[in-house]
Amino acid sequence: MNFDSIVFIVTLFVILPNEAKVLKKTSNTCEDILGDDLIEEIWSYRNVKDDILKYVLDGDFKGKTYDELAKFVDKFGARPSGTDVLEKSIDYMIELTKKEGLNDVITEEVKVPLWERGEEKITMLEPREKDIALLGLGKSATTPPEGLTGEVVVVRNFEELEGISEDKIKGKIVLYVPVFTAYGETVTYRSQGASKASAKGAIASLVRSITPYSLYTPHTGSQTYADGVVPIPTAAITLEDADLITRMYDKGEKVVLNIKMSSKLDENKISRNTLIDLKGSEYPEKLVIVSGHIDSWDVGQGAMDDGGGMFVSWAAPVILKRLHLTPKRTVRAIFWTAEELGLIGAYAYEKAHRNESDNINFIMESDEGTFAPLGLAVSGTQKARCIIAEILKLFKSINASTLVEENSPGSDIAIFTGNGIPGASLHNDNGKYFWFHHTEADTMNVENPDELDLGAAFWTAVAYIIADLSIDIPR
Amino acid sequence: MNFDSIVFIVTLFVILPNEAKVLKKTSNTCEDILGDDLIEEIWSYRNVKDDILKYVLDGDFKGKTYDELAKFVDKFGARPSGTDVLEKSIDYMIELTKKEGLNDVITEEVKVPLWERGEEKITMLEPREKDIALLGLGKSATTPPEGLTGEVVVVRNFEELEGISEDKIKGKIVLYVPVFTAYGETVTYRSQGASKASAKGAIASLVRSITPYSLYTPHTGSQTYADGVVPIPTAAITLEDADLITRMYDKGEKVVLNIKMSSKLDENKISRNTLIDLKGSEYPEKLVIVSGHIDSWDVGQGAMDDGGGMFVSWAAPVILKRLHLTPKRTVRAIFWTAEELGLIGAYAYEKAHRNESDNINFIMESDEGTFAPLGLAVSGTQKARCIIAEILKLFKSINASTLVEENSPGSDIAIFTGNGIPGASLHNDNGKYFWFHHTEADTMNVENPDELDLGAAFWTAVAYIIADLSIDIPR
Incomplete structure (x- = not known):
């Protein structure tokens, strides 16, 4: 790290929504670095940017991103890795794209797992009977058909x-009850909780859902068993x-649960990345x-995660x-494909295209919602x-001028930015x-149709400008 | 209606949260009506009001309302009408009250129904397979074990x-999709939807849950079959x-559902109103x-509806x-007791105590949440x-000075205020x-502990002042 970058970094400050750092622009520095010609060149894209915004926000494309997303999501619903419905949805996107006269569409095969959720049920037996809603975590081990019964140990x-x-x-059920702070921080209890509980002899582990808000809403997600630990059933x-179990536990009450979880795992399915x-x-x-x-999780419809992100990228x-x-x-x-079970499609792409990786000028991903765009989180x-x-x-006119500095933006693209390729998430x-x-x-x-329009217009115009600049984005 | 009250009414204006009218105080008028002596008398309660607030907000009672509510709710959970758990929870409240040295506690028996929800499942069969979450409405009819299958007709x-x-x-399933405006308005689709659909030959009716917000959250509630209609299964x-089904329907797609609902109804259980x-x-x-x-619904824990309301009333x-x-x-x-299935306890009390109804000086109810108190909705x-x-x-010091004029405040107490007894809801x-x-x-x-403290302090002080005034609240 050189002195310039130290000076640069100390001008950063933390903002909340994206748990990242904002570039508090020291405009002199950037002006010096860019020089007048490059700045002028960037500003020369003002008109084409306006054309794109007008076409999407007020022209023929208005509402199109939402409408196409709704058609897609309503037709296919959830699209878990390894399922036929995911493959059919890929075929649909290829066809939809070709209808637009975009014929440079190829797919690349990827070996992916299929984890099929079966019956899931938790019953509190003591201190009173109560059903406990749950969602098993990705690739969780199963229980015997009669379930596992054990006492709960609550840990913060x-x-x-x-x-x-x-x-x-030993022989107990560990319940992690971390309070949600930032996703990247709290999610470790979901992703590593089972392994750490298993290492101490627990028969199962549960986690308070990784969310700041709930209407009695369980949240699934991926988790990984560390090498050498017994893979114990695990759920959110x-x-x-x-919080109920925690109150009981803190009062000294014995809390006993019966956990039934079934699922099937097939590690040898084939899916596809799609390249347009x-x-x-x-x-x-x-x-x-x-x-x-x-791909999406098996619960919900995958409209937000990541239907919206895919469709603003399709729109570009x-x-x-x-x-x-x-x-x-x-x-x-x-x-x-297969992002949810561990960025599998992105890893496969990176591996297959490693020898051409110098050609990636800039890589962008939208996988944190397509609410109103505010700018980019840039690495x-x-x-x-x-x-x-x-x-x-x-x-500025659409309030999307914020640059957030993020060492590891996005999910799939972190594989690339980690290799020094410049990139950004929405x-x-x-x-x-x-x-x-x-x-x-x-x-x-x-x-929301209007927010998707803003997202699609912004995404498209940014990609166009970067792709058309006289210089490459430097590494 | 006399001229005074006309003058009075035209000074009202609508506020949103409680869908009611606010008394825009024409203070001269009220001052004239009350007279200096009564106003002075009311203000003489300032110190006792302060004592109560201090004791609850900063003294020994601080946090007590929340803690007792949590103990109660965590111990019993849902308390549907007609169940043993409801009766045990009543016994618990009697004991809790007597421990406070309040021994004038009696219960009065009421015949109540027990409606036990069984298996409930809706599967969309066309245009694609999808589970549809539901909650049967109170006293809904059942389906055959294999369910009812029919095409959906969507109506706004x-x-x-x-x-x-x-x-x-005829032979179809009516789905009502009213957009939530105000509860009192939108809820008619839940309470009367089945009857109106049945009268036109529908085999079942569904309603978009009566709520402005959802995290895929179905909302149950009561409904009544009109005389003479076939009682068809009905759910939210x-x-x-x-909205998914509506989009499909509006595109001209045929939507076919299979609805399975089982339940048991026993109209001859005994519960109790509790009087302290x-x-x-x-x-x-x-x-x-x-x-x-x-009592509460069978889903959730009845903490808000109406554990909080019962506990601020217990606190007084x-x-x-x-x-x-x-x-x-x-x-x-x-x-x-048995509010949720039709104000059954309140009707029984009104009937049993009708000959002493002149003695009810003022009747108060909290059944719309115990969030931060803002004042009273008064009839x-x-x-x-x-x-x-x-x-x-x-x-004023706790921001609870708003008087909302409401012809029919509360739920249970509307029976009494409808008879001209003055009353208020929180x-x-x-x-x-x-x-x-x-x-x-x-x-x-x-x-929230602090909001419950505010509610309990406010409720108690208001009840005390009204109960201690030199004059009765006039009818």
């Missing part, structure tokens, strides 16, 4: 678990039941990637094609960030994102 | 239903699924009633007893309202009340 955090002797955990329960190219006029081999994932080449805008570089939309060098910050200034007004995330409430009711 | 309102010929409804579904008296020092036969209902005689405050009239706390003559408005001025900051109402999300997580 891993440190508390560490402090309890093994004989007090609602905030309400977690709007070929560049001068450097077709160079790529600006816009992306979202097409479609809108450019319709407006006869061909940038110098190729704009590639990618619909990742890259200082000069890269300065370029993006200057581009974002063009979007920074949007997603304060309620985790209310719906991985639940039955992830439906079209979360989505 | 009763007028639209009226306009469709019977042959297009989520906003999300109602803090006897008045001068007019023990005269009553100021504070009340809430002890308890706090007065602890503070050695004995008003001139008796303060009676009543815990109504009564102009003079009665002026007295209450003057009393409410004493509660006006509180309940903008989210219908998010939780009659759902699994009615749990302790809705409740």
